[in-house]
Amino acid sequence: MKANIHPKTKEAYQLFHAGVLALARAEEQGMRIDVDYCLKAKAHLTRKIQRMERKLEDTELVKVWWERFRAGFTLGGNDQLAWVLYTKMGITPPNTTKTGKGSVDTSTLSQIDLPELQILLQLRKLKKIRDTYLEGFLREQVDGVIHPFFNLNIPATFRSSSDHPNFQNIPKRDKESRQVTRQAIFPRHGHQLLEVDFSGLEVSIAACYHKDPNMLKYLFDPTTDMHGDMAKQIFKFSHFDRQESGLKVFRDASKNGFVFPQFYGDYYGNNVKGLCTWVELPEGRWKAGMGLPLPGGGTIGDHLISKGIKTYKQFEAHLKLVQEDFWGNRFVKYYQWKEHWYKQYQRQGYVDSLTGFRCSGVMNHNEVINYPIQGAAFHCLLWCFVELDRISREQEWRTRLVGQIHDALILDVYSAELEMVSEAVSRVTTKDLAQAWPWIIVPLSVGAELCGVDCSWAEKQSYQM
DNA sequence: GGAACTCGCCAC
DNA sequence: AAACGTGGCGAGTTCC
Numbered sequence: 001m002k003a004n005i006h007p008k009t010k011e012a013y014q015l016f017h018a019g020v021l022a023l024a025r026a027e028e029q030g031m032r033i034d035v036d037y038c039l040k041a042k043a044h045l046t047r048k049i050q051r052m053e054r055k056l057e058d059t060e061l062v063k064v065w066w067e068r069f070r071a072g073f074t075l076g077g078n079d080q081l082a083w084v085l086y087t088k089m090g091i092t093p094p095n096t097t098k099t100g101k102g103s104v105d106t107s108t109l110s111q112i113d114l115p116e117l118q119i120l121l122q123l124r125k126l127k128k129i130r131d132t133y134l135e136g137f138l139r140e141q142v143d144g145v146i147h148p149f150f151n152l153n154i155p156a157t158f159r160s161s162s163d164h165p166n167f168q169n170i171p172k173r174d175k176e177s178r179q180v181t182r183q184a185i186f187p188r189h190g191h192q193l194l195e196v197d198f199s200g201l202e203v204s205i206a207a208c209y210h211k212d213p214n215m216l217k218y219l220f221d222p223t224t225d226m227h228g229d230m231a232k233q234i235f236k237f238s239h240f241d242r243q244e245s246g247l248k249v250f251r252d253a254s255k256n257g258f259v260f261p262q263f264y265g266d267y268y269g270n271n272v273k274g275l276c277t278w279v280e281l282p283e284g285r286w287k288a289g290m291g292l293p294l295p296g297g298g299t300i301g302d303h304l305i306s307k308g309i310k311t312y313k314q315f316e317a318h319l320k321l322v323q324e325d326f327w328g329n330r331f332v333k334y335y336q337w338k339e340h341w342y343k344q345y346q347r348q349g350y351v352d353s354l355t356g357f358r359c360s361g362v363m364n365h366n367e368v369i370n371y372p373i374q375g376a377a378f379h380c381l382l383w384c385f386v387e388l389d390r391i392s393r394e395q396e397w398r399t400r401l402v403g404q405i406h407d408a409l410i411l412d413v414y415s416a417e418l419e420m421v422s423e424a425v426s427r428v429t430t431k432d433l434a435q436a437w438p439w440i441i442v443p444l445s446v447g448a449e450l451c452g453v454d455c456s457w458a459e460k461q462s463y464q465m
Numbered sequence: 466g467g468a469a470c471t472c473g474c475c476a477c
Numbered sequence: 478a479a480a481c482g483t484g485g486c487g488a489g490t491t492c493c
Contacts, residue, residue: 169476266481370482
């Protein structure tokens with residue numbers, strides 16, 4: 001709302017003009033939904049939800065709740081829940097919302113030692129699957145096909161958004177949520193779904209702006225591993241082997257709990273919480289045996305204690321040093337670029353993205369840094385979308401582009417065309433794009449996942465293009 | 466009876 | 478000095 005972004009160059013305008021048309025063709029195509037499955041899964045979830053609600057009836061929490069609210073009692077009422085927990089039962093809220101009330105979100109409730117809250121969280125999850133996703137598909141389907149919209153006129157960053165239904169937030173991380181929702185989505189008969197996503201796209205596009213030499217080394221040299229190096233430093237490992245499967249969770253923790261938040265403008269004080277949740281270490285003083293197990297025996301808690309980090313507070317102090325090293329030594333030029341970029345905004349009142357969009361208006365520091373990166377990264381995907389749409393029509397493919405998730409393309413592939421389509425997608429994303437836009441100075445690579453013929457989106461397997 | 470709001474939670 | 482960027486959408490609530 002604050003920022004004002006518009007295409008500054010003719011190329012930027014043309015990209016969006018062509019983009020809207022290509023996305024409209026994908027919207028018209030749509031994706032097949034198994035309506036019968038949705039109805040059955042919905043009924044099954046409803047029975048499961050009712051059973052769990054009955055189980056909750058006998059608990060202390062809900063008895064107190066019912067006593068107080070009677071007529072207006074509702075299990076989904078977060079204000080009611082907060083009153084019962086924090087006013088009536090006298091529990092100190094572990095977190096507050098931004099308006100100052102006691103939080104009742106997942107991470108907060110998980111910290112409270114009350115078994116019925118686990119049932120409540122499970123209920124929330126099942127209702128989310130049923131009411132947001134399955135209901136959404138059923139509501140929006142026409143003759144068994146949904147037509148998700150992809151908007152270019154909404155995000156302040158000149159990314160895209162999706163609605164009716166939103167195709168860009170279907171569950172992926174939680175196993176049950178992923179399985180139940182994605183099982184509803186199918187290709188056309190005799191076809192298979194193919195998803196192709198850029199690896200680390202925003203990190204690569206950021207590097208095209210700041211050109212930090214250490215970051216460029218990570219991006220050019222496949223024997224290096226930024227997230228492995230950061231995991232090593234954050235958790236004080238003497239070495240880090242990416243092939244060791246037991247260490248993957250620590251690499252993920254460092255990537256999602258420190259590196260990415262830092263890139264978005266977060267600071268160490270917030271990172272401690274995320275990292276500790278990830279590796280299951282509590283606030284306060286740590287004891288032997290706490291935290292996730294390590295492949296060589298013992299736990300991450302034991303390991304950190306042996307390195308002199310015995311409390312949450314000491315870990316926070318360590319992360320402060322990691323952050324100082326991150327911006328002060330590891331990625332100095334990136335840091336200098338951020339400062340320069342913000343000063344430039346203060347001087348001119350705008351910044352221009354590498355793709356020709358001008359961001360002006362009132363923006364804070366993080367927005368000034370993030371918008372041009374986030375936007376340009378998506379524009380890479382959009383350029384490929386437009387180009388593949390053009391090729392598919394020119395060559396009269398039976399395969400269709402059906403959607404897009406910021407850095408990923410989703411295609412409904414006619415099986416006999418699979419090899420040809422893979423080659424075209426590979427060429428456009430890893431060669432043609434960089435040729436069209438010389439400012440792309442780092443190699444861009446893609447990964448792919450493929451579902452079997454006539455199989456749902458839940459069955460995707462990694463696929464070598 | 467609908468608009469606008471908060472909160473929670475899904476994705477990148 | 479301060480401190481996580483972009484969305485959609487459901488439930489529940491409050492206001493008009």
